[in-house]
Amino acid sequence: MARIIFVLPVGGGAGGAHSVVQEVTAMRDMGVEASVLVNGANAEKFRATYDRFDWVREGGLDVFDGPRELAQKAAGAEVLVATTNTSVHSVAEALRQMRGVAPRTGYYVQDYEPLFYEAGTSEHAVAVASFAVLKDCTYFAKTNWLTGVVQAAHGHEARLVVPSIDHAIYRPAPRPVRATRMVTAMVRPATPRRAPRRTLGLLARIAAGEFGPAEVMAFGADAEELAAHGLAASDGMRLAGHLKQTEVAALLREADIFLDLSDYQAFGRTAAESMACGCIALAPALGGAADFIEDGVNGFLADTCDEAAVSRAVRQMLSLSEAELRAVRLAGLETVAAYTPVRAAISELRALGIG
Known part of the structure; x- marks a missing residue:
């Protein structure tokens, strides 16, 4: 089965990271060789945030520092998926340093990140450029609004995928009877x-x-x-x-x-x-x-x-x-x-x- 790596340089705890961890877990349960690469500065927090997942504790999480090490650890993967605007640039640089057959690329667009920054700032420029640096990239997102924004702003077709909720945690229960x-x-x-x-x-x-x-x-x-x-x-x-x-x-x-x-x-x-x-x-x-x-x-x-x-x-x-x-x-x-x-x-x- 295919080897897929999600590049997720965050400490976890927010919705986008939750999505990736839940969905990588499901892929692994289906026999897919799916894993996450976290940058070194965030690895400890990431492990603590998601320590309830066996694969996070037992080797499914790997750590990289810089594009050179990312290139080394992604060698042999079929698909390398970026998950944030900065990770897109890390993936692009890693591909430039790879020898042999490079993996195909994907960008799991969790939000439209140019909206995070003030126009004219370097951060805004980096976020906008993240939609232009990967050739033949597969873009995908979990809402029609996001796929529409990517199409309208950058001309990329983005595939619509299903959102996920961890129903083992988020589930109904009997409610207390209250006057208010x-x-x-x-x-x-x-x-x-x-x-x-x-x-x-x-x-x-x-x-x-x-x-x-x-x-x-x-x-x-x-x-x-x-x-x-x-x-x-x-x-x-x-x-x-x-x-x-x-x-x-x-x-x-x-x-x-x-x-x-x-x-x-x-x-x-x-x-x-x-x-x-x-x-x-x-x-x-x-x-x-x-x-x-x-x-x-x-x-x-x-x-x-x-x-x-x-x-x-x-x-x-x-x-x-x-x-x-x-x-x-x-x-x-x-x-x-x-x-x-x-x-x-x-x-x-x-x-x-x-x-």
């Missing part, structure tokens, strides 16, 4: 596109009772991190701080409503994971969440930059009867049940012309 609904949201103060100030502002309004009685819990940052960015939790809002995947899942199983007020979401992983836990989600209308959320049916979508639109959506969510809430919850569970690592892995193998 529980609302949760992730706050990432260091990431402006995730709209931390907007998120905290809405949570403060919910906690103050503007939309009726509700419990409010935020996660993703502690009070000290918020303060370092000039932010603070309001009265009536609880902070869960930084959580592991299993802890996020436990919180989502307890909550009734999850709010993602990001400017956009290339996919909307936490919204999908919340649905897998039986928690109904509000996600940005701009981006990939529209692939799996039908507004008012299995979740909710809103123009997150429009305060009035967001307020209407939250008011509607908090006014759902128990029967209506249950209907949305079941529809959400049904939708994301199809997002298995096995289906995702198969779709990627087919996109890469394997199997």
Whole structure:
């Protein structure tokens, strides 16, 4: 079977890395020789983040420092897949240093990374150039929004693959009976596109009772991190701080409503994971969440930059009867049940012309 290497120079913990690890696991379970190469600076954190996966502990994870070592460790692979804009450049340089038959290349586009940086910066230029340095590269992504952006901005056809959720962690469970609904949201103060100030502002309004009685819990940052960015939790809002995947899942199983007020979401992983836990989600209308959320049916979508639109959506969510809430919850569970690592892995193998 083919040997596939995913180049993933990150410490893990974010959605893109979760996807790769889950899908590599599924490929290995199907007999594919799939592995991950992590740069040395991130290897220790990566291993700690994903130590629940046997292959991470037992040799399926390899480490490289620089393109020369990447070239050595990728020798003999059939496909070398980049997963971030910087890793594309590392792969391109490694190919230039290889002797003999070089592997085919792929780029698993997890987000449109030029949007991460201010135009005119060197980082922005590197991200834009990442779509031009690999010849005959197979581009693939998990939402129609992402494939459309790659086509429109760079003229590349990007294959649509299936997203994956770790259903061993993100799964429904019996819910506590409460007199009030529980609302949760992730706050990432260091990431402006995730709209931390907007998120905290809405949570403060919910906690103050503007939309009726509700419990409010935020996660993703502690009070000290918020303060370092000039932010603070309001009265009536609880902070869960930084959580592991299993802890996020436990919180989502307890909550009734999850709010993602990001400017956009290339996919909307936490919204999908919340649905897998039986928690109904509000996600940005701009981006990939529209692939799996039908507004008012299995979740909710809103123009997150429009305060009035967001307020209407939250008011509607908090006014759902128990029967209506249950209907949305079941529809959400049904939708994301199809997002298995096995289906995702198969779709990627087919996109890469394997199997």
